[in-house]
Amino acid sequence: MSIVPTTDQSVREAYSRDASGLELVPEMVARPESAAEAVALIAEAISAGTPITTAGGQTSLTGASITDRGMLLSLRAMSKMVDLDVSARTVRVEPGGFVGDMKRAVAEHGLLFPPDVTSENEATIGGAIACNASGARSLRYGPTRRWVRSLTVALATGEVVELQRPRLEKNTAGYGPIHDPVDWFIGSEGTLGVVLEAVFDLLPLPEQVTGLGVPFATEADALRFVREARRHGVVHPRCLEYLDQFALDIVRQQEGGEAWRGSAFVYTEQEHQGDDDAHLDAWLELAEASNASVDDIVVFDSDAAIRGARDLRHAVPATTNERGSRFIAHGGRRVATDWAVPLDLLPQALISAREIAAKHDLPMPVTFGHAGNGHPHQDFVATDAPMLARVEAAVEETLHLVLGMGGTVAAEHGIGKLKKKWLPLQLSPMQLAAMSALKHTLDPAGLLAPGNVIS
Numbered sequence: 001m002s003i004v005p006t007t008d009q010s011v012r013e014a015y016s017r018d019a020s021g022l023e024l025v026p027e028m029v030a031r032p033e034s035a036a037e038a039v040a041l042i043a044e045a046i047s048a049g050t051p052i053t054t055a056g057g058q059t060s061l062t063g064a065s066i067t068d069r070g071m072l073l074s075l076r077a078m079s080k081m082v083d084l085d086v087s088a089r090t091v092r093v094e095p096g097g098f099v100g101d102m103k104r105a106v107a108e109h110g111l112l113f114p115p116d117v118t119s120e121n122e123a124t125i126g127g128a129i130a131c132n133a134s135g136a137r138s139l140r141y142g143p144t145r146r147w148v149r150s151l152t153v154a155l156a157t158g159e160v161v162e163l164q165r166p167r168l169e170k171n172t173a174g175y176g177p178i179h180d181p182v183d184w185f186i187g188s189e190g191t192l193g194v195v196l197e198a199v200f201d202l203l204p205l206p207e208q209v210t211g212l213g214v215p216f217a218t219e220a221d222a223l224r225f226v227r228e229a230r231r232h233g234v235v236h237p238r239c240l241e242y243l244d245q246f247a248l249d250i251v252r253q254q255e256g257g258e259a260w261r262g263s264a265f266v267y268t269e270q271e272h273q274g275d276d277d278a279h280l281d282a283w284l285e286l287a288e289a290s291n292a293s294v295d296d297i298v299v300f301d302s303d304a305a306i307r308g309a310r311d312l313r314h315a316v317p318a319t320t321n322e323r324g325s326r327f328i329a330h331g332g333r334r335v336a337t338d339w340a341v342p343l344d345l346l347p348q349a350l351i352s353a354r355e356i357a358a359k360h361d362l363p364m365p366v367t368f369g370h371a372g373n374g375h376p377h378q379d380f381v382a383t384d385a386p387m388l389a390r391v392e393a394a395v396e397e398t399l400h401l402v403l404g405m406g407g408t409v410a411a412e413h414g415i416g417k418l419k420k421k422w423l424p425l426q427l428s429p430m431q432l433a434a435m436s437a438l439k440h441t442l443d444p445a446g447l448l449a450p451g452n453v454i455s
């Protein structure tokens with residue numbers, strides 16, 4: 001069975017934007033409702049030499065899900081949960097469902113899908129796989145990659161392959177990077193294949209989780225607290241999220257946000273059994289030793305309270321995103337960094353990054369995010385094209401700095417179209433050539449997600 005892509009102008013425009021602030025209108029849009037329809041569309045596009053850019057929820061911050069070349073393949077209508085095996089703790093899903101919906105569905109059966117991309121109610125499973133999305137709880141559970149057991153992928157050769165992770169304990173057959181092809185597609189941003197189905201490993205839901213919001217007078221104290229919490233023997237945080245004064249300003253504008261005091265703030269969660277709250281004493285001791293404003297610590301001790309805290313945390317990127325979108329018509333937009341450095345170097349990296357912003361005559365960015373992984377976000381709002389150029393120059397200078405610290409230019413949001421120019425700062429010509437060789441092997445005509453990641 002096959003469906004015909006539409007060239008209707010209003011439909012094409014409806015798929016022309018993601019959260020990057022870019023706009024690219026595709027030549028046609030296809031919205032398959034089943035894997036069979038998707039495969040037929042992909043085969044037809046390949047034989048006609050038509051480029052294919054796959055889209056999920058279009059929350060990409062890097063322009064990865066939009067294109068002005070060929071077909072935009074939206075998989076949002078392929079959103080079924082195909083099978084949940086409660087005893088094996090696995091779930092088989094189509095790519096177009098939202099991550100948050102899948103999490104809630106498996107939770108009803110006492111199971112946890114651990115990765116928690118902040119945008120989980122707007123981002124799809126396929127997008128999370130293609131970007132190797134992570135979130136606050138990646139501190140404990142790692143990114144999406146760790147939870148993928150198998151993938152069904154449509155290749156640019158017209159083949160559909162089902163790839164299982166090897167279950168071997170030993171293997172010396174061939175070069176290391178070719179041992180597990182599942183890994184090739186995770187984080188490939190639609191450039192190597194189209195994910196049609198995935199099987200994830202799940203965990204039992206933790207018995208109890210308590211969230212804590214810990215305010216500080218200074219960033220230095222807050223980040224010391226984060227470092228000590230990572231090294232501590234008794235507290236076991238599953239996330240360590242930082243908010244600076246500008247992020248706190250946004251939180252305090254939300255309902256319930258007034259309780260988040262201080263000039264710097266750390267949000268953390270700990271899993272524990274039943275009413276066992278022995279860890280709370282250890283957290284309090286640690287907070288006191290780090291000069292926290294302990295009288296203003298906020299405790300979130302129910303699922304609903306934790307959801308509320310996470311909504312407040314999510315309000316930060318959602319607000320900067322909305323602020324940035326107001327200036328797109330003037331050539332501005334939000335610029336969200338996702339560089340990361342080794343944890344011990346985070347305080348100095350943030351100080352230097354702000355000095356660089358000031359040198360480029362920019363207002364201080366909103367700084368927040370996954371401090372426990374040495375991974376903050378710095379959100380700038382450029383109000384016009386000249387300011388955007390200054391923001392990009394400041395970010396590039398900061399990336400040189402973080403790379404000098406052993407960091408990365410992109411820890412979470414991928415490369416897409418916007419960060420492609422910064423990839424060679426980090427990867428050697430040898431690494432880039434290896435990426436090109438893999439791309440050429442799987443997509444010799446360069447039809448998949450042209451413009452993403454590599455040229």
Ligand SMILES: Cc1cc2nc3c(=O)[nH]c(=O)nc-3n(C[C@H](O)[C@H](O)[C@H](O)COP(=O)(O)OP(=O)(O)OC[C@H]3O[C@@H](n4cnc5c(N)ncnc54)[C@H](O)[C@@H]3O)c2cc1C
Binds near residue numbers: 018059061118452
């Ligand atoms: C407010 C906000 C907060 C965010 N917070 C986080 C965060 O905490 N952590 C994080 O990692 N990211 C975050 N992001 C970025 C974004 O949400 C993630 O990258 C997300 O995984 C993208 O999913 P999506 O369905 O929107 O994908 P899209 O934006 O539609 O696509 C992203 C990429 O995936 C490819 N793709 C999509 N589906 C498939 C498929 N089935 N097969 C092959 N390729 C496919 C696309 O071609 C594109 O390259 C945030 C974004 C916003 C706007």
